[in-house]
Amino acid sequence: MSESSVHKVLVSACLLGQPVRYDGKSKGIVSDWLSALGAEGRALAFCPEVAGGLPTPRPPAERQGERVVTASGMDVTAEFDRGAKLTLALCQAQGIRFALLKEGSPSCGSGRIYNGRFEGVSVAGEGKTTALLRRHGIAVFSEDQLAELASALSSGSMATDRDP
Secondary structure, three states: OOHHHHOOEEEEHHHHOOOOOOOOOOOOOOOHHHHHHHHOOOEEEEOHHHHOOOOOOOOOEEEEOOEEEEOOOOEOHHHHHHHHHHHHHHHHHHOOOEEEEOOEOOOOOOOEEEOOOOOOOEEEOOOHHHHHHHHOOOEEEEHHHHHHHHHHHHHOOOOOOOOO
16 A cells, blocks of 8 residues: 555545534535545544534634634634644644645635625635644645545645646
């Protein structure tokens, strides 16, 4: 078995069908490739927000700079930061170098997040967990980048902008 064939991937639990999102639902994705990864024991489900101490369901939250707040103004930055640190610790303990995280999330967004004004408008940005993982050399992909993740896994590359 080659080294690249044993890489584990951290996956947002909601993408694997677990009802851990703020609204108590999941955003499970249908993917034969991801199912196979799970069947091989290589997909590790994790929710930074739940790990950080937030309940399910919970009020929606959005990033406002370095802070994360709910629509009512409650500051939940500490829980988001705690969840990000626990995610990083898990990745480091398991030797995980790749993550598949939920786009748009204030924790897991990798290319876009909501604008922080609770208007349903997304902007370029990344969530707290994604930012911390990337600062520590972990490649983060969204559910819209399954092909790129599969390619990176097969080559063992950390690059996220490789040409096919």
